[in-house]
Amino acid sequence: MAKMIFKKSLFFAIFLSGFLTWGNARAACVWDNNTCAVSTCNYSSLGNEIAEIKTNSLGKVGAVTIQCPAETAINTVDLTFSMTTGFSGINELIIRGAGVEQTRGSAGQTTLSGGSMIITSTADKKIRITNFTFAGACNDEWQAAAFIRMNGLTRYSSGGGYRVDHNTLAEDLGRFFYCADGAYGLIDANNGIMTDQFSSFEDAGSYGNEAWTSGASLGSVDANYLENNELIYENRVFAEELRMFADDAQGGRVVVRYNTLTDFYIGGHDAGSNFRGGLQYEIYNNKLTSDRSYGAGLMTLRGGTGVVYNNDMFHLVDTPFAPSTSSGIHLKNVRSTDGGTGGVLPSPWNTEEDADEFVWCGDTDVKRCLGSSSNSFDKCTSDSDCGGTAGSCVDVDGNIGTSYPCRDQIGTGNNAYPQDSKPFLFWNNKVIRSTNDPIDSPPYIFSGASTIAIDRDYCTNSTTMPAICNGVATTYVEFTCPHPLTELSGSCNSSVAGTEGYVVDVVAPASPTGLAVS
Numbered sequence: 053m054a055k056m057i058f059k060k061s062l063f064f065a066i067f068l069s070g071f072l073t074w075g076n077a078r079a080a081c082v083w084d085n086n087t088c089a090v091s092t093c094n095y096s097s098l099g100n101e102i103a104e105i106k107t108n109s110l111g112k113v114g115a116v117t118i119q120c121p122a123e124t125a126i127n128t129v130d131l132t133f134s135m136t137t138g139f140s141g142i143n144e145l146i147i148r149g150a151g152v153e154q155t156r157g158s159a160g161q162t163t164l165s166g167g168s169m170i171i172t173s174t175a176d177k178k179i180r181i182t183n184f185t186f187a188g189a190c191n192d193e194w195q196a197a198a199f200i201r202m203n204g205l206t207r208y209s210s211g212g213g214y215r216v217d218h219n220t221l222a223e224d225l226g227r228f229f230y231c232a233d234g235a236y237g238l239i240d241a242n243n244g245i246m247t248d249q250f251s252s253f254e255d256a257g258s259y260g261n262e263a264w265t266s267g268a269s270l271g272s273v274d275a276n277y278l279e280n281n282e283l284i285y286e287n288r289v290f291a292e293e294l295r296m297f298a299d300d301a302q303g304g305r306v307v308v309r310y311n312t313l314t315d316f317y318i319g320g321h322d323a324g325s326n327f328r329g330g331l332q333y334e335i336y337n338n339k340l341t342s343d344r345s346y347g348a349g350l351m352t353l354r355g356g357t358g359v360v361y362n363n364d365m366f367h368l369v370d371t372p373f374a375p376s377t378s379s380g381i382h383l384k385n386v387r388s389t390d391g392g393t394g395g396v397l398p399s400p401w402n403t404e405e406d407a408d409e410f411v412w413c414g415d416t417d418v419k420r421c422l423g424s425s426s427n428s429f430d431k432c433t434s435d436s437d438c439g440g441t442a443g444s445c446v447d448v449d450g451n452i453g454t455s456y457p458c459r460d461q462i463g464t465g466n467n468a469y470p471q472d473s474k475p476f477l478f479w480n481n482k483v484i485r486s487t488n489d490p491i492d493s494p495p496y497i498f499s500g501a502s503t504i505a506i507d508r509d510y511c512t513n514s515t516t517m518p519a520i521c522n523g524v525a526t527t528y529v530e531f532t533c534p535h536p537l538t539e540l541s542g543s544c545n546s547s548v549a550g551t552e553g554y555v556v557d558v559v560a561p562a563s564p565t566g567l568a569v570s
Contacts, residue, residue: 060150079212081105086116093147095131095167102131105145106138115144115178120162123152127167130191134172135179136204143211144174148185156185156282156551157220157243167191168199170497172441173206173214173235181213190226197250198230206235208273208537209505213237215537219280220244222348224285227394232256236274236305243282249296250283250316251276255303258488261428261467262326263303268332268357268465268474271529275305275332280554285315293344296320300356302332307334308396309533309546310554315342319352322460324386327429328459329355336362337531339550343368349382349498350483357465357474359528361517364549379498380483383476383510385461388503413458413503422459423469443469456503463509463522475521476510477528 080101081088090101098118105116114174135145153160164184173179181200190199206212214237221228221244226244229239234255251275255263269275278298285295297313299322300306310317318338320330333356340350340363350365365380421430421437423444429435438444450457450470457464457471465474483496497512504510511521519526533544534554545553 061177081118083110083267084557086112086114087119088116088468089119091121092123093118093149093164094125094163095127095129095169096165098147099131099133102133102145106133106135107141108138108140108142108168109140113141115146115219116142117146117148120149120184122161124163126165126188130168130170132170134204135177135206136172139177144178144180146180146182148180149185153183155217155219155555156241156280157334158185158218160185160220160371160472163222164199164442165186168197168201170201171203172552173202173204173212175205175207175210175320176212177206178212178215179206180217181283182215182218183422185220185222186228187222188225198227200228201230201232202235202237203233204235205233208236213537215240215403217241221246221283228253231276231304234303235278238277238279240278240280240535240538245284245286246295246316247286249299250285251278251297252301253304253306254301255305255331257303258425258428260301260303260326260331263305263421264328264460264467265425266424267467268448269305270332270334270357270359271531272305272537273531275307275334275480275531277307277309277531277535279307279533280551282312282551283314284318287296287315287344294350300333301326302328302330304330305332306330307531308336308338309334309530310337310549310551312339312550313341316340317342317350317352320356321352322355322384322386323458325507331460332465333358333360334530335360337544337546337549337553338363339366339552340364341366341368349380351381352384353381353462353476354386355460355462355464357463357476359476359477359517360481362546362549363481365481365522367483367485374417379496380481381478381497381503383462383497383499383501383505385413385458385501388455388458388461388501413449413455413461419447420446422446422467433449457509458503461501461509462499462504473508473524475508475524477512477518477521477526479512479513479517480515481518489546 075521149158149162162184164186166188188198202214206214216239219242223245225247227249229251231253294317295316297316297318298306318335324327339464419432421428421432421444423446424438424441432438432445433446446469448459463475464471466472508522511518517526534540
């Protein structure tokens with residue numbers, strides 16, 4: 053009899069243990085309407101919760117929030133998830149740290165230490181990461197290395213868009229954000245200290261060839277916006293005294309506005325160190341400060357087209373810049389100025405697939421399928437080598453022997469052959485050195501590249517946008533500020549640089565009415 057009671061007790065204990073385990077796995081979310089409060093946001097556990105929400109077995113509609121607790125989650129694995137399937141009825145996933153939202157940065161209650169979020173987005177669903185402190189070291193895989201990697205094609209114009217906001221960077225080791233495929237969205241209201249590059253953006257369909265084929269679209273919502281961030285770079289790891297804030301490469305589209313940055317420079321990459329250069333860059337109303345000497349300006353632009361205006365650049369040493377000590381903005385093209393070293397360049401720009409030699413602009417008669425998005429870097433002698441698409445087999449550069457235009461150089465903005473003139477425009481920028489000697493009108497720009505010429509590839513003006521450049525009329529209109537993903541109303545102050553210009557006349561909208569919660 054005693055043995056039978058023991059067996060029944062043991063069976064009940066095992067059953068209860070299994071039931072509780074199943075219950076914890078299935079009901080770790082404590083739901084309050086569309087908010088799922090979890091007991092930990094360790095990436096291993098968080099991945100399970102996202103997988104459960106993805107099935108949407110509870111029939112949630114609209115935006116769903118995962119509310120993380122006050123904790124320090126130490127991650128030894130990455131958080132990887134895709135929004136391309138599942139999430140039926142859910143149009144936004146928000147992952148939020150604990151505490152009340154601050155003006156900038158996190159509330160400091162939820163720290164994610166180590167690991168990376170690797171997210172594959174889809175066009176019509178929003179994803180938001182907010183109110184965390186990031187620390188430790190991220191995934192260190194080269195090119196993928198970032199605390200947050202955004203894959204996929206989420207875009208505000210399609211009903212989606214990413215937002216990464218109100219986070220604090222706690223002297224972390226590794227890039228913070230990397231956009232790999234051509235997703236567009238907003239990075240705003242973050243603060244802290246970085247010991248690496250802050251962000252990098254590529255529109256990497258066929259290594260950027262698809263973006264260049266569609267062409268530049270300045271002033272569009274379809275770009276990567278960085279606004280209202282206040283960040284500091286500390287040189288602890290790299291030999292560089294300054295570090296790049298927002299790398300624009302491989303067809304990237306980037307807008308940097310109303311940020312206050314210390315010891316960061318703004319710039320991107322050309323087709324000399326990538327398959328394709330950055331396509332477009334809009335830089336306005338930023339405040340840049342540095343007390344370090346560096347081999348280029350506080351802006352170093354290397355390709356594509358764009359606008360640069362209303363920026364204040366403060367350098368607290370007398371001769372901060374080389375090769376021109378008075379220039380705050382440096383225009384550069386690696387294939388027309390720098391010899392480079394063997395093995396560092398992508399093979400498409402070399403005379404042989406495995407060649408180590410550097411190829412200067414116009415020095416090669418090797419043709420590539422640059423007019424085709426499917427096999428854009430194959431060698432060719434005719435369009436038939438590129439799948440038969442008319443005009444797909446072209447020379448790398450515009451004119452053999454003259455080096456102009458160099459592929460994707462400053463002042464280009466599409467994939468025509470030769471590439472059409474799309475000049476960069478500069479106006480109302482100031483460079484102030486330690487002597488308090490302002491350089492508020494040209495020349496505050498230096499270019500040592502033989503292929504980059506003023507009044508052809510770029511134009512300047514003192515206070516207003518140049519009306520015409522190289523015969524091209526200017527029609528630029530900046531996109532609304534603040535960005536609609538903030539859900540704020542009001543307007544930014546175009547007469548003030550830095551974050552101070554962002555908070556003027558910005559108020560939260562009224563709460564929506566007439567909503568039903570199911």
